[in-house]
Amino acid sequence: MPDSILEEIFIKRSQQKKKTSPLNFKERLFVLTHDKISYYDYDAEKGKRKSLKGYVDTEKIKCVEIVLPEDSAPPDRLYPFQIIYDEGPLYVFAKSDQIRKHWINELKNVVQSNKDLMQKYHPCFWEDGIWKCCQQEMKQAMGCRVLETKNGGFFKRGSKNRDSRKPLPPTPEEEKPPRPLPPQPPMLTPGFSVGMTVVAEYEYVPMTPHDLELRKDEEYTLLEINDPNWFKASDKYGNEGYIPSNYIAQALNGLEKYDWYCKNINRSQAENLLKTENKDGGFLVRDSGRFTGKYTVSVFTKAGGETVGSCRHYNICVTAEGQFYLAEKHNFSSIPELINYHQHNAAGLVSRLKYIVSNRAQSAPCTAGLGYGSWEIDPHQLTFIRELGNGQFGVVKYGKWQGRHDVAIKMVKEGSMSEDDFIEEAKFMMKLCHKNLVQLYGVCTKQRPIYIVTEYLANGCLLNYLRDVLQHPSSILLLEMCKDVSEGMSYLEDNQYIHRDLAARNCLVDSNGTIKVTDFGLSRYVLDDEYTSSVGSKFPVRWSPPEVLLYCKFSSKSDIWAFGVLMWEVYTLGRMPYDRWNNTEIVEKITAGHRLYRPQLANDKVYSIMNSCWHERPDERPTFNDLVMTIKDLLFNM
Numbered sequence: 001m002p003d004s005i006l007e008e009i010f011i012k013r014s015q016q017k018k019k020t021s022p023l024n025f026k027e028r029l030f031v032l033t034h035d036k037i038s039y040y041d042y043d044a045e046k047g048k049r050k051s052l053k054g055y056v057d058t059e060k061i062k063c064v065e066i067v068l069p070e071d072s073a074p075p076d077r078l079y080p081f082q083i084i085y086d087e088g089p090l091y092v093f094a095k096s097d098q099i100r101k102h103w104i105n106e107l108k109n110v111v112q113s114n115k116d117l118m119q120k121y122h123p124c125f126w127e128d129g130i131w132k133c134c135q136q137e138m139k140q141a142m143g144c145r146v147l148e149t150k151n152g153g154f155f156k157r158g159s160k161n162r163d164s165r166k167p168l169p170p171t172p173e174e175e176k177p178p179r180p181l182p183p184q185p186p187m188l189t190p191g192f193s194v195g196m197t198v199v200a201e202y203e204y205v206p207m208t209p210h211d212l213e214l215r216k217d218e219e220y221t222l223l224e225i226n227d228p229n230w231f232k233a234s235d236k237y238g239n240e241g242y243i244p245s246n247y248i249a250q251a252l253n254g255l256e257k258y259d260w261y262c263k264n265i266n267r268s269q270a271e272n273l274l275k276t277e278n279k280d281g282g283f284l285v286r287d288s289g290r291f292t293g294k295y296t297v298s299v300f301t302k303a304g305g306e307t308v309g310s311c312r313h314y315n316i317c318v319t320a321e322g323q324f325y326l327a328e329k330h331n332f333s334s335i336p337e338l339i340n341y342h343q344h345n346a347a348g349l350v351s352r353l354k355y356i357v358s359n360r361a362q363s364a365p366c367t368a369g370l371g372y373g374s375w376e377i378d379p380h381q382l383t384f385i386r387e388l389g390n391g392q393f394g395v396v397k398y399g400k401w402q403g404r405h406d407v408a409i410k411m412v413k414e415g416s417m418s419e420d421d422f423i424e425e426a427k428f429m430m431k432l433c434h435k436n437l438v439q440l441y442g443v444c445t446k447q448r449p450i451y452i453v454t455e456y457l458a459n460g461c462l463l464n465y466l467r468d469v470l471q472h473p474s475s476i477l478l479l480e481m482c483k484d485v486s487e488g489m490s491y492l493e494d495n496q497y498i499h500r501d502l503a504a505r506n507c508l509v510d511s512n513g514t515i516k517v518t519d520f521g522l523s524r525y526v527l528d529d530e531y532t533s534s535v536g537s538k539f540p541v542r543w544s545p546p547e548v549l550l551y552c553k554f555s556s557k558s559d560i561w562a563f564g565v566l567m568w569e570v571y572t573l574g575r576m577p578y579d580r581w582n583n584t585e586i587v588e589k590i591t592a593g594h595r596l597y598r599p600q601l602a603n604d605k606v607y608s609i610m611n612s613c614w615h616e617r618p619d620e621r622p623t624f625n626d627l628v629m630t631i632k633d634l635l636f637n638m
């Protein structure tokens, strides 16, 4: 079909047009075009579309939004979304959050100029004649929650960012009273529910008496999920306690717990991994395509005395009876059994699968704080080892907590920070927990100077790393760095948290080369007019969009502008933006429409991403959600 925008196999819930009609869930092939979203029966064997089962005219759609999954939803129904049109809701379940986001984005784009788009929606299902969220019994009842994101266009946010509470000079847009905030479930962890069984991906040694020990690959039952970072759980012996939510996984396709399964990598990334390991018989299992639900085994071989070695890729095939096989007809009822067999027998492969190659983080991720509920750290449990640098708030040191956990300690110079405000905010900042954000572990506030204790990153500041460490980086590596930052920022954006000082100097690099964003929101607590006033000599003018330079209007969209400049820093290996101009000249040039040039290392596609961040109008800039998607697509096709 020439005008199809997206096609995907989803599970569709029956529409319960009558209160008593039974609920059922069927796999359907969904096809989105500009005019219609149609769903078909399809032949899984041949991958062919069969008869049309129904459709919705896109012009009738009033809302597209996620739905909270059912309690104890089965693994294939964890990512539901709703398409509301005049006949009520159509519920569809995607295989992953990424696919769901992608479809919602595209659908919102298609329907953005529809009449009667809804302002409110129901976050839970309509089931057996009742809305589960608000208990209303009329299908047409108005939604009970204000939409986080407008229906039209890409996830546009209003001026309701969490920290816009500081009075700002009014601008025409801001004179309107803001819409009331929806009741916020800010850092909801979709996919988990009470009673669910999860598997530990990492070991966790309790840091406080409330915590529960985790042993890798063992199963736990979730008892309480009120704090998004710390779930209460029990182990198989009946011990209960809090566990870091980022240390566990719900097995979706059952492969997640195997080190050989490399999620989210494409053919060329697989080849790179295998070549780097450079071991004969090195192998991994990856998704065959992006959304196909099929798998490929990639093997590295030096057979026949090859010195460089090469990669072979074998698709895992499925028989009509649902049995799995590789090169020859040795059938198995599961993929792990098939892999286990080929670890011992080549049986048609270029080599037996001798050596697991993994893209998994070897070390466990950071926890949101040093144990459940702790944010005030006892300074006696800190040892200072060496100085890392000197910043706006004074000296930063590397040290250990309780003699074994690496930490960085900012010793806040007296008079450099509005301390009470910061301490208040720190409780919230601690809850921000993402693999691409430098984790705040806690504070020591009972003495002066106060300490800010964070995750330690061995490779230091990104700007120095770009300038002094990287030599002839590949374009994939540079884009990976930008992806890391965009993911951390997308998480901040989802939590309505504005960074205000995003730049390469405020990113750090860990021992694996992963980039993490730091110092988010901190600029609000700086006591130094040179830094905080937009005409001060330390104000980040080179990273600021016109609306910040002219009206001090900060938003996630001003962070987007700064992200574009940060990408430019990455692709120039740490040059100073607009190095020939002083701050006054920059303000003149930027407001007159001048922009940074294309760095030599950036191709047109990369440069167009930067440029999209520098639209004069904030609402024409992409969101971080969009950027993550664009960058991943580009990486996938490299």
Ligand code: ADP
Residues within 6 Å of the ligand: 388, 389, 390, 391, 392, 393, 394, 396, 408, 410, 438, 454, 455, 456, 457, 458, 460, 461, 505, 508, 519
């Ligand atoms: P400030 O934000 O107070 O101006 P910085 O965060 O820039 O100070 O810290 C100064 C320097 O200390 C940085 O450039 C970096 O080299 C080093 N540093 C800061 N935090 C860490 C950390 N968490 N891990 C490793 N090095 C760090």
Ligand code: MG
Residues within 6 Å of the ligand: 391, 505, 506, 519
């Ligand atoms: Mg800093």
